[in-house]
Amino acid sequence: MNFLSTKPSLKWKGILEVFLICTIVFCLFMMPLNWALGIGGIILLFILLFFLTFQTEKIWWVILFLTPLSIELESVYEGPINFYFPTEPLLACVLILFLFSFPKLPFKREFFAHPIITLILIYYFWIGISVANSTDILISLKKYLSHLWFIVPILVLGGIILQSKSNRIRFFNLYIFSFSLVVIYTLFNLILLNFPVKESQFVMQPFLKDHTILGAVLGLTIPYIYSKFFQRDISVPKRILWGSLVVIYTLVLIFTYSRAALLSLIIALLLYVFIALRIQFKHLLLGMLLILCVGLIFQDAILDTLKSNKSESSGDVIENVESMSNVSSDASNVERINRWNSALAMSKEKPLFGWGLGTYQFEYAPFQESKNLTIISTNFGDVGNAHSEYLGTLAENGWPAMILLILFILTTIGVGYQTVLMMPRGVDRLILLSALLGFTAYFVHGVLNNFLDSDKIAVLVWGFTVIIVHYHIDSKRSQEIISH
Secondary structure (H helix, E strand, C coil): CCCCCCCCCHHHHHHHHHHHHHHHHHHHHHCCHHHHHHHHHHHHHHHHHHHHHHCHHHHHHHHHHHHHHCEEHHHCCCCCCCCEECHHHHHHHHHHHHHHHHHHCCCCHHHHCCHHHHHHHHHHHHHHHHHHCCCCHHHHHHHHHHHHHHHHHHHHHHHHHCCCHHHHHHHHHHHHHHHHHHHHHHHHHHHHCCCCCCHHHCCCCCCCCCHHHHHHHHHHHHHHHHHHHCCCCCCHHHHHHHHHHHHHHHHHHHHCCCHHHHHHHHHHHHHHHHHHCCCCHHHHHHHHHHHHHHHHHCHHHHHHHHHHCCCCCCCCHHHHHHHHHCCCCCHHHHHHHHHHHHHHHHHHHCCCCCCCCCCHHHHCHHHCCHHHCCCCCCCCCCCCCCCCHHHHHHHHHCHHHHHHHHHHHHHHHHHHHHHHHHCCCCHHHHHHHHHHHHHHHHHHHCCCCCCCCCHHHHHHHHHHHHHHHHHHHHHHHHHHHHHC
8 A cells, every 4th residue: 555656756756866966965065074974874765765755655664663773863973963863864754745645645534533633633733832932943843843753654644554453463563573673782782791780771872872761662562572472372482482572671671770661661560450350440540549639648758758768779670679769869860850840940930832842951951959959960951851751741832731741641541441441352452452551651651751752762652542542443333333
């Protein structure tokens, strides 16, 4: 199926040739000399672009496969621009072609009218408004465009491609195959360095920046790995294969010391237990609300307990887990609180529209309080972000955006949860359950970090969203057939 272009066009060929020539000229005159090797990659990219014009679905799968193997350009070259190569340029090209081919696309109304998709569209509409009110419109506009080239190819075009149940299985398997190469590479480096503590945070480079984003991707993918291992009626060789991946992924998770990833997977496991016990989602929400109320009532006592914890992140696995609640001396945790407080202070000054998408790192420095500063604090806007999907959104796009984000997350989890409860055991239930648990794990992780602007995360999060929506539509359709 090729839904962006039906037959080759001389006009398209001419446009692509001019685009290719201009890009090479730009590379030669604008890039530093040490970027010269990148020209070969750029040429390869536009060969793929030519292929993309006439074989869109195939290139969609190529992008999915390349995503775990993509490299952030600044990790290889020092230059004026930075993006994930080759995936982001390819995604941007798909976005451009989408705009030209929009009227011809075989959209299904029930998919785009779904409450989850509607919430996403409203959310990005609001962010677009906040971009117009940004303190730095150029930065916000570039960031907004980068979000669009994740949203359109993965959410919109994925909404068409992933209508097929076999394609949903392929989505998982292709990404896992590619990402497993990165995980094995990371484990090899860990073994080579004798499982170091400090260096373990960076042994996954150049494919991933550090252990935190590796942990986020592990949180998204581990539910599927474990589900496949425990799947009934699979052959012995396949069980050995999935069992090997379980061991490899678990070792990398433990020995890269990503505490947020461990926490997110514990919460995902709890969600699985609730599903196994067939507890209704509304009862689960009620329980969460009750816990939140109790937490607010006893917040002073809880804070005192957290401050008394002196465990710091280290090579000891138990101590590393215990250090998650150390808010008094663990530099990473204290700096995270510093970023959160800065985000809250920023939101008080611009509560409705925020400071603009992508501006947090350039604006938060004046909002830091001296009592919250750590040895890793900075005033130069050169490292890090709000360390929270929620507070980052609040600071950059205002409280309406944060509320819409939370509504989207809860609605997606709720829809996926109730759909899983209605499904019989089988491959479809396994795929939906894996998407639901991975999605949940990421947005638990999102309390402590924010990576939705990374190709590695965005492809999975929006892909899982599409899978959850399609299974819900399938379920409703089946119920309607039965009722008639």
